[in-house]
Amino acid sequence: MDYAKLWFVFWAVLWAGYFALDGFDLGVGFSGWLAADSDEERRGVFASVGPFWDGNEVWLLTAGGATFAAFPVVYAGMFSWLYPALFLILFSLIFRGVALEFRGKVQDAAWRIAWERTACVSSFLAALLFGVAFGNIFRGLEIGPAGYAGTFLGLLNPYALSTGLLFCAFFLFHGQLWLAFKAPAGAAVRAARLAGGAWYVLAALTAAFLAWSWFATGLYGNFLARKWLISLPALFAAALVLSKVLLSRGLPGKAFLASMAAIALFTLTGFAGIYPALLPSRLGPEFALTVYNSSSSPYTLRLMTAVTLVMLPVVIGYQAWVYRLFRAPLGAEELKKSGLY
Amino acid sequence: MDTLALSRLQFAVTAMFHFLFVPLTLGLGWLTAWFESRYAFGGDEKYLPIARFWGKLFLINFALGVTTGITMEFQFGMNWAEYAKYVGDIFGAPLAIEALAAFFLESTFIGVWVFGWDRISKKAHAGAMWVVAFATNMSALWILLANGWMQRPVGYILRNGRAEMVDFLALLTNPYGWLEFFHTVFAGWVIAGFFVMGVSAWHLLRRNQEEAFKKSFGAGAVFALASSLLLAWVGDLSGVNAAKNQPAKLAAMEAHWVTQKSAPMTLLALPRLNGEGNYFEALKVPYGLSLLAFHSPSAEVTGLNDIAPQDRPPVLPVFLSFRAMVALGGLFILLSAAGAWLWRKDRLAEFPLYLKLMVFAIPLPYIAIQLGWLVTELGRQPWAVYGLMRTAEGVSRTLTLRQVWSSLGGFVLFYSALGVVDVWLLAKYARKGMEA
Numbered sequence: 001m002d003y004a005k006l007w008f009v010f011w012a013v014l015w016a017g018y019f020a021l022d023g024f025d026l027g028v029g030f031s032g033w034l035a036a037d038s039d040e041e042r043r044g045v046f047a048s049v050g051p052f053w054d055g056n057e058v059w060l061l062t063a064g065g066a067t068f069a070a071f072p073v074v075y076a077g078m079f080s081w082l083y084p085a086l087f088l089i090l091f092s093l094i095f096r097g098v099a100l101e102f103r104g105k106v107q108d109a110a111w112r113i114a115w116e117r118t119a120c121v122s123s124f125l126a127a128l129l130f131g132v133a134f135g136n137i138f139r140g141l142e143i144g145p146a147g148y149a150g151t152f153l154g155l156l157n158p159y160a161l162s163t164g165l166l167f168c169a170f171f172l173f174h175g176q177l178w179l180a181f182k183a184p185a186g187a188a189v190r191a192a193r194l195a196g197g198a199w200y201v202l203a204a205l206t207a208a209f210l211a212w213s214w215f216a217t218g219l220y221g222n223f224l225a226r227k228w229l230i231s232l233p234a235l236f237a238a239a240l241v242l243s244k245v246l247l248s249r250g251l252p253g254k255a256f257l258a259s260m261a262a263i264a265l266f267t268l269t270g271f272a273g274i275y276p277a278l279l280p281s282r283l284g285p286e287f288a289l290t291v292y293n294s295s296s297s298p299y300t301l302r303l304m305t306a307v308t309l310v311m312l313p314v315v316i317g318y319q320a321w322v323y324r325l326f327r328a329p330l331g332a333e334e335l336k337k338s339g340l341y
Numbered sequence: 342m343d344t345l346a347l348s349r350l351q352f353a354v355t356a357m358f359h360f361l362f363v364p365l366t367l368g369l370g371w372l373t374a375w376f377e378s379r380y381a382f383g384g385d386e387k388y389l390p391i392a393r394f395w396g397k398l399f400l401i402n403f404a405l406g407v408t409t410g411i412t413m414e415f416q417f418g419m420n421w422a423e424y425a426k427y428v429g430d431i432f433g434a435p436l437a438i439e440a441l442a443a444f445f446l447e448s449t450f451i452g453v454w455v456f457g458w459d460r461i462s463k464k465a466h467a468g469a470m471w472v473v474a475f476a477t478n479m480s481a482l483w484i485l486l487a488n489g490w491m492q493r494p495v496g497y498i499l500r501n502g503r504a505e506m507v508d509f510l511a512l513l514t515n516p517y518g519w520l521e522f523f524h525t526v527f528a529g530w531v532i533a534g535f536f537v538m539g540v541s542a543w544h545l546l547r548r549n550q551e552e553a554f555k556k557s558f559g560a561g562a563v564f565a566l567a568s569s570l571l572l573a574w575v576g577d578l579s580g581v582n583a584a585k586n587q588p589a590k591l592a593a594m595e596a597h598w599v600t601q602k603s604a605p606m607t608l609l610a611l612p613r614l615n616g617e618g619n620y621f622e623a624l625k626v627p628y629g630l631s632l633l634a635f636h637s638p639s640a641e642v643t644g645l646n647d648i649a650p651q652d653r654p655p656v657l658p659v660f661l662s663f664r665a666m667v668a669l670g671g672l673f674i675l676l677s678a679a680g681a682w683l684w685r686k687d688r689l690a691e692f693p694l695y696l697k698l699m700v701f702a703i704p705l706p707y708i709a710i711q712l713g714w715l716v717t718e719l720g721r722q723p724w725a726v727y728g729l730m731r732t733a734e735g736v737s738r739t740l741t742l743r744q745v746w747s748s749l750g751g752f753v754l755f756y757s758a759l760g761v762v763d764v765w766l767l768a769k770y771a772r773k774g775m776e777a
């Protein structure tokens with residue numbers, strides 16, 4: 001068994017899990033205010049992600065740690081080459097978390113508004129920059145014979161920026177869907193309407209992304225070579241359509257699950273496209289960081305496989321339990337009891 | 342400054358800042374769980390507001406611990422790419438396991454605790470805090486096993502131009518990591534004990550909710566006393582361990598220059614900044630250093646003169662930090678013993694000066710814990726991985742000065758701002774006292 005290849009799959013799954021989960025926190029963070037009409041509603045909107053955002057963010061930490069353990073060369077390359085972008089993401093995530101936690105801790109309108117704005121800007125930046133980062137990865141980084149030769153401004157190319165916008169649209173849709181069954185009644189109705197509208201933007205951006213990728217990236221090669229892989233983008237498209245259908249039928253909760261699947265499948269599609277590279281190169285496939293030239297030793301990979309196969313199902317188990325536990329939206333009485341939100 | 346110096350500074354700033362918020366959670370989680378259990382399992386209603394009060398402070402503090410932790414997970418790759426490539430095969434594993442085994446547990450169950458008051462039974466609710474406390478301490482274990490590997494690399498071979506793991510069990514059972522774990526965790530418990538004592542003392546001085554804060558104070562004092570005794574004991578073992586594995590660190594801790602048997606311990610000394618030796622030395626305790634370092638009066642202790650200058654850590658800061666840490670450690674034993682005794686005799690109210698002192702003592706264990714890390718990490722220099730890789734070799738090669746200046750500037754700016762707000766919030770909620 002080739003553990004490096006297996007770890008490519010784990011790697012993809014961790015990122016997919018991260019985007020599918022934290023995606024709605026980020027979406028609520030930057031677009032929740034659109035659905036809320038009053039201070040009281042905004043409180044409900046922010047509280048709806050209260051029990052979850054931190055656990056969701058750990059998917060990112062795990063993806064980071066797993067990259068370090070399984071593909072140290074990729075960990076080193078990805079984070080040092082994309083240094084300025086990564087730092088902006090870091091600062092955004094720090095402010096996002098702090099804003100969500102601090103917002104309700106002082107009974108003062110100006111204080112709350114300040115942190116709501118902070119949450120908005122930081123969540124938006126994080127979503128956009130993740131998209132830009134992955135857009136660049138899909139497109140291939142400027143890795144040449146002498147190492148990395150790219151610049152920060154070079155990362156802000158139109159294709160990557162449009163991928164950034166696509167991520168924002170995804171998370172906007174995802175976040176509003178979440179609010180459509182988790183927010184206080186008035187906000188929930190508005191969120192459902194917003195999600196319905198956002199879907200068309202998302203669908204248009206997705207189509208544009210798929211078309212542009214044909215010209216700007218090598219993502220299609222794998223799918224043409226291995227036809228069965230096409231099931232991933234096909235399922236992605238189906239999930240995307242399904243989420244809209246379910247939403248129109250007045251089933252936002254189920255629509256949310258479908259959009260979760262869509263985001264995960266989108267991420268997996270992207271990773272299937274770059275395989276066997278984790279960080280493809282624009283300057284020549286021989287310079288890419290791949291499962292063959294950048295993984296850890298078989299011993300480490302085997303160990304990490306065992307650990308992951310034992311731990312990850314447990315994690316998913318108790319996280320699922322918590323989602324069930326907080327299935328019914330938090331009531332005003334409960335929020336008061338938490339004492340802080 | 343070059344990118345190396347700046348990256349080191351940035352690592353120190355971000356790690357030390359992160360570690361202003363983490364250690365309190367190591368101990369306050371246990372204390373909160375204990376208070377809540379007296380309510381949920383013991384049936385004592387008086388403990389519910391106590392648990393809720395300390396739990397709230399736990400949370401406010403937790404917010405910055407979590408968010409600044411994200412930085413820690415990524416900056417090995419950002420600023421220390423060469424390091425990451427060289428050791429990732431073995432060093433990455435405990436980091437990934439930390440996230441899988443501890444962070445998930447902690448972050449998920451803290452949510453259950455905050456929002457779940459009406460959704461689960463009171464016993465399960467108390468259980469959630471036990472899980473959080475356990476997970477916090479677990480995360481310390483994994484990160485310190487990783488750090489322990491940098492202090493004393495084990496279980497690897499050099500192959501394919503890097504350190505590859507061949508024996509995970511060796512990493513798991515590395516005594517260096519376990520000593521760091523216990524020393525750090527006990528230090529965090531001392532911080533929590535002093536925090537609880539200090540905040541309670543503030544209220545007791547104002548005769549505010551006296552019964553509840555007396556209960557809190559007592560628990561804090563007993564916890565702090567036990568922890569500071571354990572801390573000193575593990576600290577002693579850590580000294581022996583350092584002497585065995587990192588003679589240069591031990592020599593720097595003691596500003597000890599000349600290799601000798603039956604080495605005395607010099608209580609007062611001032612190492613020269615750049616040159617060799619000390620400006621002055623006074624108050625020598627015969628056999629002291631040999632006893633401290635090897636638990637044997639005749640043992641030979643290597644001096645810095647026998648360590649090549651390029652292999653020596655910076656002596657002055659290590660020496661001073663170590664002295665101050667140990668002195669503070671002694672003070673903590675005295676203060677918490679006094680507290681435990683006064684509480685036991687129910688005579689706290691008769692000693693307002695002591696109570697006032699305890700309010701001002703809240704920052705002291707924080708200072709000690711930072712000094713401890715300075716000893717450990719500066720004392721390891723010039724090595725990133727002791728004997729295997731120098732810090733200078735680990736820095737990312739693609740970084741530009743401008744990049745690191747901007748990120749460092751951003752950290753200093755944002756972290757200080759957030760730190761001020763968080764401490765202000767903590768103070769606000771601490772002063773507010775318990776719900777009726």
Ligand code: HEM
Pocket residue numbers: 520521522524525528529531532572573574575576577579580581582583590666667669670671673706707709710711712713714716717718720
């Ligand atoms: C009471 C007497 C104490 C002794 C004898 C002692 C001893 C030591 C030694 C020898 C080290 C270096 C270990 C190494 O790098 O090999 C160390 C590190 C450290 N100390 Fe202390 N210490 C004491 C008190 C304290 C106190 C009061 C605190 C904080 C509240 C503290 C916190 C730390 C921390 C966080 C480290 C770094 C982690 C580690 O290496 O274990 N220590 N201590």
